[in-house]
Amino acid sequence: MVKVAVVISFNPSYNFWFNLIDISQLHFLRHFSNKNIKRATAGFRIVANLSSGPVYRAKFQDGLMAMVKEVKTFPQGKAAFYKEVQLLGHLHHCHLVGLRGFSTGRERFLVFEYTERGSLKEHLTDPLKTPLTWKTRLLIVTGVAAALEYLYFFCNPPIYHVSINSSNVLLDENFNAKLSDVGLLGSRGNHIGKSHLLCSRECMDQECRNIIFQLGVLILELITGQPSEEDGTDLLVQWVQDSNFLRSMHKIVDPALGNTYDSIELRTLLIVARLCTKTDGNPKFSMQQILWYLQRKAD
Structure with a gap:
């Protein structure tokens, strides 16, 4: 081998x-x-x-x-x-x-470790690659959320420096998601290396908000097939924050999916993305709650 x-x-x-x-x-x-x-x-x-x-x-x-x-x-x-x-x-x-x-x-x-299928971005943008199925996309975002839960709750020190987008999510031969851009706590601040007990609550909340926001954008990437580096991402975030966004939800689905996606799952995933990308106030849910919800859908 x-x-x-x-x-x-x-x-x-x-x-x-x-x-x-x-x-x-x-x-x-x-x-x-x-x-x-x-x-x-x-x-x-x-x-x-x-x-x-x-x-x-x-x-x-x-x-x-x-x-x-x-x-x-x-x-x-x-x-x-x-x-x-x-x-x-x-x-x-x-x-x-x-x-x-x-x-x-x-x-x-x-x-x-090597990931045979390259980045998620390649599979969303390369017309020569077979489009990812709806089920695969759901499993990918669930895998990323599981990695984030591990970094945030089970590492000491906790890992907050994570860049989440389709370029940094790599796929193995079975299309399992592998998060690649991970660093130590505090790479963007001066609270380096402190544990949960020593790091200020305000600092932890801000880093957690950043991570949850990025996860919401990744969900939008998977639904639309549009990488976050593109200019249209800001428009998508604005769109999902509109009170009437569900009325036009079928128009933003990646054309490569055709009609193979589940409309109920699409609706609920968009609601998760909406909650993740809200910029006013703290998130009303934790990473563990997001993972639990996604795992139920994936199962």
Whole structure:
């Protein structure tokens, strides 16, 4: 059986509160040499474009298939980089792209598991790909919500730095969603590395609102087939906030779905997207409630 993996860049600007570690403590991850990675990426063929940048196809001499992107900078130094690798290496969830290894030296790389079918965006926009079924789309958003629940409630420190869009959702051979752009708590603020107890409620609420909003936009992407990078996304968010949005809901469905979708499920998913993308006040529900609802629909 051919082994596969993905290498994705990581370029954070975190301040760490923990004791520094060395490379010997990363024995549970594979250590790649720069030379092997460069040889494996000969030609630099782009196979995916995440929001953090392109990733490249690689083939190692031992048969390992991968996608590679260089970590351009990491000002905190090697010890901080090793700790980052250690923390990411301990994230284990079926809907997260799992870290498998890393590379250090003049250049640094992170090595993640490979996802055979590329990004969700490709499947929504490439006319040469078979359109995703309604059931598959529902399972994809359910998988993403499950990954978010894990990051928010079951990680210590909790992970709030997540970029959720069709470019960063990767699909394996069975079309299972794998969230790829994940970082540590506080990448956008100065509350880095604090636990739930130490982080201010206001800060946690704001980060949670951002995540829930992004999930709502992803639901709209899956329904319409329109990636969030397109200018029309703001219009969709405005449309779903209109009090009469349900009257025209069939007009915004991805034409590739034809009439194969469930109208009742469409209506309820749009209501979830509407609640997620409300910008006035705090969300009236938690990520766990969203996941529970989506799981019921997926089942």
